[in-house]
């Protein structure tokens with residue numbers, strides 16, 4: 001898995017045990033996990049592709065192969081760490097790198113041309129590892145008129161649903177996304193959506209205002225600043241926060257151009273850099289709490305908000321979240337609080353999704369993505 005933050009490659013080896021007689025009853029054990037940060041020049045080359053005027057087909061094509069090589073190496077390395085041989089691995093699930101995501105309806109000659117592009121060639125991963133590789137998951141959901149995201153809720157339902165506890169699984173990566181798992185839910189009652197920016201705005205602003213840092217490690221910059229009310233109010237006006245469900249978003253809305261606008265405002269109004277970081281941190285926490293109030297609380301009183309993704313390592317963000325969720329009586333915990341691993345969660349999810357692809361079983365949740373029907377997502381490349 002390589003997410004929207006483009007911080008590195010997350011690779012996990014898992015063992016799946018099928019509960020007898022239950023197609024969707026599985027137990028997952030994490031055998032090994034490894035995060036390989038992208039070298040700076042690779043990260044910069046990927047970021048170039050987020051600018052549609054620079055993402056020419058030659059560059060996209062070459063990066064598709066380059067990332068395939070890097071993902072294959074990451075897979076072989078984590079397999080080695082697990083103590084297994086590649087020949088013992090049934091399949092690799094590779095999400096790839098999203099370079100473009102346009103889930104909204106886009107009609108042309110009567111066809112909906114909404115699209116999403118994940119690169120990192122699966123054929124190359126299969127060839128280099130000798131293991132079948134499932135990649136390019138999202139397009140099958142889009143073919144069924146879905147948004148192609150979020151996909152992790154399928155696995156969260158399998159792994160975290162509980163008879164008595166209503167949980168919100170909040171991932172805070174580049175983008176924030178939440179899965180609502182009502183107590184004793186059937187699959188049809190699960191829903192999920194992107195809450196808005198996760199770390200994306202913070203990362204972009206830290207990169208601009210505190211180079212060579214690329215993230216607010218430990219939330220220390222935000223902790224040293226004060227929230228700027230005028231900026232927070234401006235950010236809260238984005239129409240994304242009130243769009244109807246299902247909805248998903250990405251760098252196209254909250255990426256570099258968005259951060260540039262804030263830097264311009266900051267210069268014009270003499271705001272302090274650490275206050276701008278404190279405000280963007282609060283915005284992420286606010287968007288998660290606002291999503292709860294707007295789309296979840298009217299139907300479900302949640303017991304806990306379980307934070308995963310890199311945002312769970314930012315104590316200032318967690319502080320803001322705990323403050324905002326206290327009035328609702330929702331406990332804020334991280335995956336680590338449950339004995340899990342915030343970093344590994346999405347990599348594990350794509351391994352689980354690949355397990356279903358290999359069995360030719362549907363692995364999207366139509367009401368989550370807005371798809372008209374279940375789909376078997378993922379394309380299989382054989383070695």
Ligand SMILES: Nc1ncnc2c1ncn2[C@@H]1O[C@H](COP(=O)(O)OP(=O)(O)OP(=O)(O)O)[C@@H](O)[C@H]1O
Pocket residue numbers: 002003004005006007171172173174175176198199200202203215216217218219308309310311313314346
């Ligand atoms: N120690 C830390 N302190 C503060 N923030 C951190 C820390 N570690 C990671 N992060 C934040 O988490 C981000 C990475 O999160 P993660 O790996 O979950 O994102 P992703 O998987 O790329 O994104 P997405 O889930 O949106 O696809 C970093 O860019 C950074 O902002």
Ligand SMILES: CC(=O)N[C@H]1[C@@H]2OC[C@@H](O2)[C@@H](O)[C@@H]1O[C@H](C)C(=O)O
Pocket residue numbers: 003004098101116148149150151152153173174175176177194248249250346
């Ligand atoms: C198009 C795309 O890559 N979307 C990501 C992104 O990062 C978080 C959020 O936005 C989520 O919608 C999705 O990723 C996770 C893995 C998902 O599909 O569940």
